[in-house]
Amino acid sequence: MLAVKPAYVWCCVFLCWFLCWTVGACDIVGARSQGDINIGGIFPIHRQVENLEIRSKPDPLTCKVFDVHRFIWLQAMIHTIEMINNSTLLPGIKLGYEIYDTCTDVSKAVTAAMKLLSKVNISDNCLEVRCNYTDYQPIVKVVVGEIYSELSIPIARIFNVALMPQISPASSAAILSDKLRFPSLIRTVPSDIHQTKALARFVSNSRWNWIGVIATDDDYGKSAMADFISNAHDLDICIGFQELISIFSTGESNDEAIQALVSKIETIPTANVIVLFAKPAVVIKLFGEIIKGNITRVWVASDAWSISKAVSTMQNIEKVGNIFGFSFKNGNIPGFNEHLKNPRPGPGAFNKFIEKYKQLRFTCSDEYLNYTKMCNSGLKDCPLPDSLKLVSRLACNKTNESIADFDDDYLVQNIERAGTYATYLAVQSIAHALRNLLKCQGGVCQKSPNFAPWELLGALKTVNFTEGGRLFYFDKNGDSINGYDLLKWVMDDGTIQFKIIGEYNILDKQIHIYDETIRNTTEAIFSNCSQSCQPGQRKNSNSSHTCCYECVPCAEGYYSLGWDMNNCLKCSGEQWSDSGSSTCNDRSTEFFGWNNGFAIVLVVFASLGVIITIVIAIMFRQKLNTPVLKSIGGPFCYVILLSLLLSFVSTGFFIGEPTSYGCYIRQPLFGISFTICVSWILIKSFKIILAFKLDPVNRKTMMSLFKPMAILATCNLIQVMICALWLTLNGPHPVKSYDIPKIILLKCEEGSNVAFGVMLGYIAVLAMFCFLLAFMGRKLPDIYNEARFITFSMLIYLIVWISFVPAYVNTDDQYLPAVEVVAILASNYGILCCHFFPKCYMICFKKDSCTREVFIQNLREHYKSRDPVTCSEGSVFGGSLWAAPGAPSSVNTSKGEQKPTFTQPCVRNRHKSW
Numbered sequence: 047m048l049a050v051k052p053a054y055v056w057c058c059v060f061l062c063w064f065l066c067w068t069v070g071a072c073d074i075v076g077a078r079s080q081g082d083i084n085i086g087g088i089f090p091i092h093r094q095v096e097n098l099e100i101r102s103k104p105d106p107l108t109c110k111v112f113d114v115h116r117f118i119w120l121q122a123m124i125h126t127i128e129m130i131n132n133s134t135l136l137p138g139i140k141l142g143y144e145i146y147d148t149c150t151d152v153s154k155a156v157t158a159a160m161k162l163l164s165k166v167n168i169s170d171n172c173l174e175v176r177c178n179y180t181d182y183q184p185i186v187k188v189v190v191g192e193i194y195s196e197l198s199i200p201i202a203r204i205f206n207v208a209l210m211p212q213i214s215p216a217s218s219a220a221i222l223s224d225k226l227r228f229p230s231l232i233r234t235v236p237s238d239i240h241q242t243k244a245l246a247r248f249v250s251n252s253r254w255n256w257i258g259v260i261a262t263d264d265d266y267g268k269s270a271m272a273d274f275i276s277n278a279h280d281l282d283i284c285i286g287f288q289e290l291i292s293i294f295s296t297g298e299s300n301d302e303a304i305q306a307l308v309s310k311i312e313t314i315p316t317a318n319v320i321v322l323f324a325k326p327a328v329v330i331k332l333f334g335e336i337i338k339g340n341i342t343r344v345w346v347a348s349d350a351w352s353i354s355k356a357v358s359t360m361q362n363i364e365k366v367g368n369i370f371g372f373s374f375k376n377g378n379i380p381g382f383n384e385h386l387k388n389p390r391p392g393p394g395a396f397n398k399f400i401e402k403y404k405q406l407r408f409t410c411s412d413e414y415l416n417y418t419k420m421c422n423s424g425l426k427d428c429p430l431p432d433s434l435k436l437v438s439r440l441a442c443n444k445t446n447e448s449i450a451d452f453d454d455d456y457l458v459q460n461i462e463r464a465g466t467y468a469t470y471l472a473v474q475s476i477a478h479a480l481r482n483l484l485k486c487q488g489g490v491c492q493k494s495p496n497f498a499p500w501e502l503l504g505a506l507k508t509v510n511f512t513e514g515g516r517l518f519y520f521d522k523n524g525d526s527i528n529g530y531d532l533l534k535w536v537m538d539d540g541t542i543q544f545k546i547i548g549e550y551n552i553l554d555k556q557i558h559i560y561d562e563t564i565r566n567t568t569e570a571i572f573s574n575c576s577q578s579c580q581p582g583q584r585k586n587s588n589s590s591h592t593c594c595y596e597c598v599p600c601a602e603g604y605y606s607l608g609w610d611m612n613n614c615l616k617c618s619g620e621q622w623s624d625s626g627s628s629t630c631n632d633r634s635t636e637f638f639g640w641n642n643g644f645a646i647v648l649v650v651f652a653s654l655g656v657i658i659t660i661v662i663a664i665m666f667r668q669k670l671n672t673p674v675l676k677s678i679g680g681p682f683c684y685v686i687l688l689s690l691l692l693s694f695v696s697t698g699f700f701i702g703e704p705t706s707y708g709c710y711i712r713q714p715l716f717g718i719s720f721t722i723c724v725s726w727i728l729i730k731s732f733k734i735i736l737a738f739k740l741d742p743v744n745r746k747t748m749m750s751l752f753k754p755m756a757i758l759a760t761c762n763l764i765q766v767m768i769c770a771l772w773l774t775l776n777g778p779h780p781v782k783s784y785d786i787p788k789i790i791l792l793k794c795e796e797g798s799n800v801a802f803g804v805m806l807g808y809i810a811v812l813a814m815f816c817f818l819l820a821f822m823g824r825k826l827p828d829i830y831n832e833a834r835f836i837t838f839s840m841l842i843y844l845i846v847w848i849s850f851v852p853a854y855v856n857t858d859d860q861y862l863p864a865v866e867v868v869a870i871l872a873s874n875y876g877i878l879c880c881h882f883f884p885k886c887y888m889i890c891f892k893k894d895s896c897t898r899e900v901f902i903q904n905l906r907e908h909y910k911s912r913d914p915v916t917c918s919e920g921s922v923f924g925g926s927l928w929a930a931p932g933a934p935s936s937v938n939t940s941k942g943e944q945k946p947t948f949t950q951p952c953v954r955n956r957h958k959s960w
Contacts, residue, residue: 081142088191195219232524286317347371
């Protein structure tokens with residue numbers, strides 16, 4: 047390895063310093079003016095290369111179809127250079143130029159790039175191959191061009207070798223922002239990344255969501271289509287179809303492809319809007335077939351053809367439909383219109399393109415004469431071929447010598463302002479960068495113009511100046527952030543005018559419309575797979591395309607504010623909406639209030655119950671020692687009346703706006719008070735069984751266990767413990783319920799439903815025992831029918847509360863408290879009616895039957911009728927009234943004599959009780 051190292055080094059040196067490519071074998075320069083600092087230019091002055099499809103050897107390429115619009119761009123560059131030379135921007139420095147025609151062909155563009163990169167002061171235009179280009183001096187310091195992205199990409203690779211600055215006035219492909227691959231390319235237009243976002247935003251703002259996309263199959267078209275589709279999907283825009291047009295096929299195959307595309311457009315009528323990324327030449331071919339097929343669509347143009355004069359001057363162009371588009375920001379170039387009226391090379395300069403233009407413009411060719419004869423013969427369809435559009439009608443009426451110097455407005459009429467202004471900005475950027483690099487101030491430039499191109503590249507990246515009232519600079523990717531103008535093609539006096547209707551701001555990523563009538567126009571155009579969903583509806587998609595859907599009304603409690611909402615929004619808890627609503631309304635607050643008609647009825651019944659209870663208590667106070675009242679417990683009947691009174695009062699806590707105290711007290715108050723009532727009835731039922739149903743042996747045993755106060759205390763203590771645990775662990779509390787549409791229901795949440803059920807269930811168990819015991823003693827004397835009344839009262843209670851459960855479970859509105867109030871009132875009135883009303887009736891209307899003697903006599907007759915055995919009055923007496931109320935026993939009267947009171951029935955046999 048060491049032995050070969052010197053040879054390797056010398057070989058590398060030889061290759062780096064002595065190898066060069068000779069690119070000057072043919073003179074391909076189109077325009078030149080020598081200066082202290084020369085600027086290169088690469089423009090597609092011709093549209094194509096002749097016979098390229100049959101080329102079989104690398105002979106010189108011949109260009110055809112002169113493009114007057116690109117010629118105007120070239121003139122913008124020359125005019126701007128002359129303006130700067132005539133100004134004080136670069137004192138003592140003259141700018142020159144060397145411009146080449148690419149003929150819209152990659153091979154021609156690469157040749158031009160190699161020519162511009164060749165070394166200065168070399169007679170054979172040698173392009174040296176070096177390892178180090180730091181001090182390399184090519185014939186130009188910077189290049190303006192190319193226009194098309196697919197041509198800028200390959201020549202940018204070549205310029206990267208020496209970091210030759212390349213400023214494109216129109217190449218907008220997103221890939222060119224990649225500074226790893228294209229470090230020396232900058233541009234005075236934004237990247238297509240922004241254009242595709244602007245296009246997608248425009249389509250979205252116009253409420254179009256079902257569109258077609260067409261692009262050429264070159265780098266520009268493919269990249270733009272991919273970026274646009276990505277942005278469109280982000281904005282919920284669906285692509286009805288997408289097609290690529292080949293620019294590499296020619297002849298019949300190309301025509302057939304375009305005809306097939308037109309047929310596809312015609313078969314998808316719902317995709318009424320089509321976004322088109324293509325060069326003007328391709329657009330002309332496509333629109334030619336569209337016009338023939340009498341197809342009308344809405345076209346959205348990319349910057350490549352949005353202001354194309356070639357397209358806008360097509361015959362019957364208005365038949366294709368509305369055309370919108372985005373173009374680069376434009377402005378006025380001082381003195382440019384005058385320059386175009388009679389373009390001439392400057393002193394010491396030559397310009398083949400001007401000569402070619404004047405030759406085409408002012409020469410009366412045989413082809414033009416034949417065309418005019420054909421049209422004058424009465425042929426209706428007489429379109430002007432592209433090759434003859436330059437020919438002036440004056441050319442065939444005047445001599446060439448008289449017309450050569452004639453001032454002509456043709457170029458002025460064909461100016462594409464955006465492109466020429468971008469070219470103007472490119473040259474201005476170079477001039478300002480040179481001023482900074484050469485440190486020009488005070489009328490002199492301090493540095494020598496003999497610098498390497500890469501030094502100017504650094505100055506260009508940081509250039510900053512004001513032009514047309516707007517600040518111009520390049521971003522970190524070398525792109526302009528000027529934004530885009532939104533255009534609409536408007537027919538005015540038979541010609542298409544590019545009317546600016548808005549702009550797209552790159553910084554805020556929004557479209558700003560100047561004329562609101564345009565917004566109404568775009569929204570009136572329908573290009574959707576489905577009708578737009580109005581506010582109050584949502585989209586329900588059953589297709590692979592999200593834009594094809596049905597409109598479904600928002601459910602109750604949901605709403606949608608905007609158009610084409612994917613989902614309805616839920617109203618807040620305090621609000622509600624009907625089905626299909628676009629807004630939410632405040633809920634109304636409801637509760638079982640005192641002013642409710644049903645509540646008033648319940649209050650009346652509860653108040654009546656309280657009054658009746660108090661009246662009964664007063665009535666019983668006067669007749670407390672009568673057998674009738676003693677049969678229901680004597681003074682202890684006040685315990686039942688007090689419990690009933692509290693139960694009636696508890697219903698008041700179920701009515702009105704729920705409060706913490708009211709919710710907390712109402713259930714325990716009812717539960718404990720009614721438990722007292724039922725417990726006492728249980729004691730009475732048990733006493734009846736002891737008195738009439740048990741044999742003497744069992745009665746004596748049960749009598750020892752019968753402790754009324756202990757039973758009463760125990761039964762109620764259990765209920766108190768249940769309620770205490772309930773209130774302590776998870777007691778009732780006021781809540782707001784949002785379960786009912788349109789209403790906020792204020793109610794008492796019971797906390798633990800289990801505890802609530804246990805409380806009511808415990809009372810039900812006591813009532814069941816009362817019912818069973820009373821049912822056992824139902825066949826008692828008619829004068830002593832207490833068991834019968836207990837049976838009926840408990841049966842009423844059980845029926846009421848069994849019915850309460852399903853009614854309570856299935857009621858969830860403001861009347862839920864009323865269900866329980868009804869159950870409480872029914873239970874209370876059942877006890878009043880069965881236990882106290884009969885006693886009141888006897889006290890008031892059967893006073894003669896309420897004496898002790900009548901009472902005992904009726905009992906004797908009852909048992910005599912059941913068994914004819916004669917019962918001696920003293921043989922069966924014994925015991926006490928409390929032990930068995932109503933049974934005969936010996937009681938001392940006030941006079942000292944012993945009178946019988948009934949304590950137990952007559953017994954026929956000792957082993958058998960009645």
